[in-house]
Amino acid sequence: MFKRKVSSEEKITAVESYLNGDRQLHTILEQYGIAKESFRTWVRNYQIFGGEGLRDKHRKASYSAQTQTAAVKDYLSGAGSQADICKKYKIYSRSQLQNWIKMYNSHRELRPSRGRGSDIYMTKGRNTTYEERVEIVSYCIEHGNDYTAAIEKYGVSYQQIYSWVRKYNEKGAEGLVDKRGKRKPESEMTELEKLRAENRVLEARNKRLELECAVLKKLEEIEGRWR
Structure with a gap:
């Protein structure tokens, strides 16, 4: 399986064709050379943010300390899986949530995130x-x-x-x-x-x-x- 950079438009097309039932998962994975988990992330972000969720500029999303804390507490209390919490709080990636959890459990202060391009x-x-x-x-x-x-x-x-x-x-x-x-x-x-x-x-x-x-x-x- 080869790897290449997939454009935002290609991601949107792939996700929409999958959700509409026009294409099967294995053919999409083979065409774009991606792992199943990566495609699941595309689908989740599309369902949360729409097409904008698959564009690079969307990664600039920022989150307040209150939002981060609420998301972490919800997850640790068993209110949902990581995917559920990301969807509820419109978190772009599970790795971001995991980082907040690590900080929270190590008693470090959760600070407002600025996203890419911060000063x-x-x-x-x-x-x-x-x-x-x-x-x-x-x-x-x-x-x-x-x-x-x-x-x-x-x-x-x-x-x-x-x-x-x-x-x-x-x-x-x-x-x-x-x-x-x-x-x-x-x-x-x-x-x-x-x-x-x-x-x-x-x-x-x-x-x-x-x-x-x-x-x-x-x-x-x-x-x-x-x-």
Whole structure:
């Protein structure tokens, strides 16, 4: 099965032909090279938002903190499956709902979401020390690569955080060393200092993984009620 980018118009045509009974599911999946779950998402978004729900610009939808909290509480109380809750609150994707659930269960504040194109991504970068970069990357990883939260907390740019996390994933704590400029290079840090920085980020990653395992276990229990 091949994969290619499917246009908004193709998605709408495929969903409408399926709902009208003109085409069978397996022929649509084969034509567009998509998985069954992906097509189910198209159908759900079409039923909730109409044709606009399958256009890229619709992903800019924003949700208040109250809406996020209500959706999470409804789901955790067993008021419906994830698909049911997404339909009720007009949530574009289940992954978005799942992210809110993780934040709620980890006692993190649910903030109004701005959708793509938010001015949060226009935040300018600033100079940082090695210790700051370690702290920022640790925070970002511990919180599920929540770049927006890190931008708001530390006042750095999206490009900076994305680059630091990528470099850490590629090279470890060594990737966060800034070797530019004439001041004493950070590369002269002792191995002990680098090891401490590495351990700090690894501890943050372990905390995130432990939380994700606990949340996934809870979600599986809840989803089991709707199977």
